[in-house]
Amino acid sequence: MTAKTTVPAVAMTAVSMVLTLAVVMMWLGAAVPWPVALVVGLGIDGGWLATLAYERRLAAQGDHSPAVTAVGWGFGLVASGVLVAHALTVEENAGAWLAVAWLPLAAKALWLVHGLWERTALTAHALKTIRGIQQDARDEAAVARARLRADAVTEETRLTAVTQAGARVARVQARTAQALSRAWSTLEAVRGGEDTARALTCVTGRVTPGVAPSWELPVWGPSNPVPALDAAPALTDAELDRLGDEIRHSETPALSYREMATRFRAAGHSASETRLRAAWKRVA
Secondary structure: OOOOHHHHHHHHHHHHHHHHHHHHHHHHHHHHHHHHHHHHHHHHEEEEEEHHHHHHHHHHHHOOHHHHHHHHHHHHHHHHHHHHHHHOOOOOOOOHHOOOOOOHHHHHHHHHHHHHHHHOOOOHHHHHHHEEEEEEEHHHHHHHHHHHHHHHHHHHHHHHHHHHHHHHHHHHHHHHHHHHHHHHHHHHHHHHHHHHHHHHHHHOOOOOOOOOOOOOOOOOOOOOOOOOOOOOOOOHHHHHHHHHHHOOOOOOOOOOHHHHHHHHHOOOOOHHHHHHHHHHHHHH
């Protein structure tokens, strides 16, 4: 996997070193002896290559030296400066020489990219584990989306069914209300008629002569039947006190007012709430 970054970096380094050496030989060879120009070119390339080798050694050990990196970039800038100066002094093809002046810096940048690749590289097992984790996450997300969609469809179906049932109930209630309205209207019309009043007078005259009570409409709704009780004579205060005291002390501990009142009325006795509470205060 490192060949993806190593090969371009090595190729760019070789091209830049050859180009730098050639430019130094052509540029300085005309002014100084060629061995001197060769030494200068090899010195630039050698310094660049030496700092690069030392950086690679530190990188292999998991270390880094800012000073060595700065020296390496310095040699790269010198090489690029030589190429730029040569391009500016030549009269022919100056643009072409200036266009390749960035090669030493490009080679240095490729080695930087290669170092970053190495520091972030993972083994095949780690990559396989990461892919498995990502696949599990995608599977869980897909299952969660499917579950949410199914819940949404179920809820929509339920709401549709409830809405339809409510609509049917509302329609039935509306028809029932209309029927009841018509029935009440008919009863009201019958109740207010002359014939009805005359008939009721005839019927009730034999029971209470001279009295014709109005005909009240029946009450529509739930009602609690109340058993008919014979009117009992009112109890005196002494009788209330005696009954309240007996009921209160019928159990141990003594009963509360609410329990005493409930049992008092359940036994068939009758008294107002005010009198019964006053009797309770007297006996308690």
